[in-house]
Amino acid sequence: MKRYFWIAGLGIFILLLFAGFYYFTYVHQSDKLPVLGNPGHVVGDFSFTDQTGQPFTQQDMNGKVSVVEFFYTTCPDLCPRMNANLQKVYEKFKHTPGFEILSHTVNPAHDTPPVLAKYAEQYDADPRVWKFLTGPAQKIYSMAENDYLIGSVDSAHVSGLFVHSQWWALVDKHRRIRGFYDGTNPQDISKLEHDIPILLKEK
Numbered sequence: 041m042k043r044y045f046w047i048a049g050l051g052i053f054i055l056l057l058f059a060g061f062y063y064f065t066y067v068h069q070s071d072k073l074p075v076l077g078n079p080g081h082v083v084g085d086f087s088f089t090d091q092t093g094q095p096f097t098q099q100d101m102n103g104k105v106s107v108v109e110f111f112y113t114t115c116p117d118l119c120p121r122m123n124a125n126l127q128k129v130y131e132k133f134k135h136t137p138g139f140e141i142l143s144h145t146v147n148p149a150h151d152t153p154p155v156l157a158k159y160a161e162q163y164d165a166d167p168r169v170w171k172f173l174t175g176p177a178q179k180i181y182s183m184a185e186n187d188y189l190i191g192s193v194d195s196a197h198v199s200g201l202f203v204h205s206q207w208w209a210l211v212d213k214h215r216r217i218r219g220f221y222d223g224t225n226p227q228d229i230s231k232l233e234h235d236i237p238i239l240l241k242e243k
Contacts (some may be wrong), residue, residue: 047103051136071238072164073210076217082217083187088144088175091156092167096142098215104138105239107232109223110184112147113159122206127163132146134169138213138240141170144183148174208232212239240242 088098109131111119126141133139145151151159156172163170174180184190188209210219210232219235221228 046060066206068092073212073235073238076219079124081189081205081217083183083211083217084189086175086179086183088180089153091160091165091172093153094167098117098170101140101142101215103213104140105213105236106140106142107140107236108188108190108209108211110144110146110180110190110205113151113155113211114147118206118224122208123163125226125229127165127207129229129233129236130165130170131165133236134166136240139169139236140177141165143170143172144180145172145174146177146180146184149178167196181242190220210235210239212242 052218082099083098085098086100087095090096095151107126109122109126111122113119123143128141130141151172153174156174160167160170160172167241188211190205190207190209206223208221208223209217210221212218219232219238221232223229
């Protein structure tokens, strides 16, 4: 009888061992997001101004999970759709420590801090969480292409504006790119809402 219980106990132990191995190898690992870009790629140095007139630099991103987009306030169609969707993400995470949204204007000549502040009002955006940023045009364009890796092109034939895409970048606490999401696609937005807590839990 003792031998039977010993064999049964050993069987249960082995079963639990395999179950744990499966969980940590497949289930747990599936919640880890890849680090995108070339090895060692991080968002580089910058100095922009938010809608309250306060400076915002790369150091302010450290330790936070950031959703990053590019838009402009007079955009007639794409930007309102994107930001209406982004507002839903904002409402879900606005009280979550370590979360922020960074919306960069691609028309800084027009979108001054007061203009951005007025624009932000329609989304009830708390500037501590949802920052609307302006700065030197070429630096903003370079950041979109080279730092956030959002595929866009500089096209002078569209009112001289930088042609931005509908893609958002998800950046972790160490300024590494961890995902891209179509800001007009409900499935992508649902995935973003799933992925944000994963990065918030990372050390």
